[in-house]
Amino acid sequence: MSSSLKTPGFASGWFVACFSDQLAPGEARPVRFFGQDLVLFRSESGEPVMLDAHCPHMGAHLGHGGKVRGDRVVCPFHAWEFGPTGDCVEIPYADKIPKKAKVACWPLVEKNGFVFVWYDRAKDPPSWQIPDMPEFGAPGWTAWSHGELEVKTHPREIVENVVDVGHFMPVHGTDVSTIENVFDAHKATQINSGTAYPIGGGHDHYSLEATYHGPAWQLTDWKGFLQARLVNCHTPIDEDRLLLRFGVLIQETDDVAKTELIAQKYVENMREGFFQDIAIWENLSFRERPILCAGDGPLMKLRQWYQEFYQPDSERVAALEARRA
Numbered sequence: 001m002s003s004s005l006k007t008p009g010f011a012s013g014w015f016v017a018c019f020s021d022q023l024a025p026g027e028a029r030p031v032r033f034f035g036q037d038l039v040l041f042r043s044e045s046g047e048p049v050m051l052d053a054h055c056p057h058m059g060a061h062l063g064h065g066g067k068v069r070g071d072r073v074v075c076p077f078h079a080w081e082f083g084p085t086g087d088c089v090e091i092p093y094a095d096k097i098p099k100k101a102k103v104a105c106w107p108l109v110e111k112n113g114f115v116f117v118w119y120d121r122a123k124d125p126p127s128w129q130i131p132d133m134p135e136f137g138a139p140g141w142t143a144w145s146h147g148e149l150e151v152k153t154h155p156r157e158i159v160e161n162v163v164d165v166g167h168f169m170p171v172h173g174t175d176v177s178t179i180e181n182v183f184d185a186h187k188a189t190q191i192n193s194g195t196a197y198p199i200g201g202g203h204d205h206y207s208l209e210a211t212y213h214g215p216a217w218q219l220t221d222w223k224g225f226l227q228a229r230l231v232n233c234h235t236p237i238d239e240d241r242l243l244l245r246f247g248v249l250i251q252e253t254d255d256v257a258k259t260e261l262i263a264q265k266y267v268e269n270m271r272e273g274f275f276q277d278i279a280i281w282e283n284l285s286f287r288e289r290p291i292l293c294a295g296d297g298p299l300m301k302l303r304q305w306y307q308e309f310y311q312p313d314s315e316r317v318a319a320l321e322a323r324r325a
Ligand code: FES
Pocket: 055, 056, 057, 058, 059, 060, 075, 076, 077, 078, 079, 080
């Protein structure tokens, strides 16, 4: 592990490029993640693709005005066409395609209602997978209700919430009765129970198990007034900003309108909860060596776990596996 947490760049892992319902077939759009300009598009048959943004010809941004044709994105400047691997496959006014006419292609996986992108500091392939959620698309469960916020903070601040038991009452007004943290290879789980006081009033006695699958996608199994699955995830935009996304699936009740209203309320509560955290995150001065006391939760263990995602794949896997033992 690096001796400093101020490693430049980003952790390696699966990150959310978008919710599936945010990208329609035939749509192309510009995105900026990991300090890079990218184009995200969905082929007419429905496959998501993410490529480096700038055309190798004369540098136009493929996401600003680029059109999808079949499984290709067409550059808005001179209409060169790029396939899902990033290779130029058609130039409308030339028979021969230059060898170097290609852009980098990013590994994507679509599951659970998300398009995930694999980011790797060493450009290694994925060393684990996001698990399937049996509730997604299953009868008796709603579709995702979701929201997003751009936040000026380091991703580590968000992840540290899972061990930071001391902040739940002062920041969120949540009364935590039990909490346990388990670190297992690329997963970090918080098992927690208590009483939440939703913003709209009332209270909810809950128990939850919330697992980070890698550094950026956390899935919560929430048992309270209703059964719910919550997702909290983030994708770095650059070294100073990230896109925070959150969503909820809930078990349907007989009253469809009421179920939808409850799902919306969950999302509003998540948004409000994040606003409470953001007020802290955006104004704090990072303490690499905080002065901790009994009851603060295993913060340094969490930081050590998170820091492993900055290691090259082989070292990371060995370190994460060793932690499992
Ligand atoms: S800049 Fe893209 S085709 Fe010319």
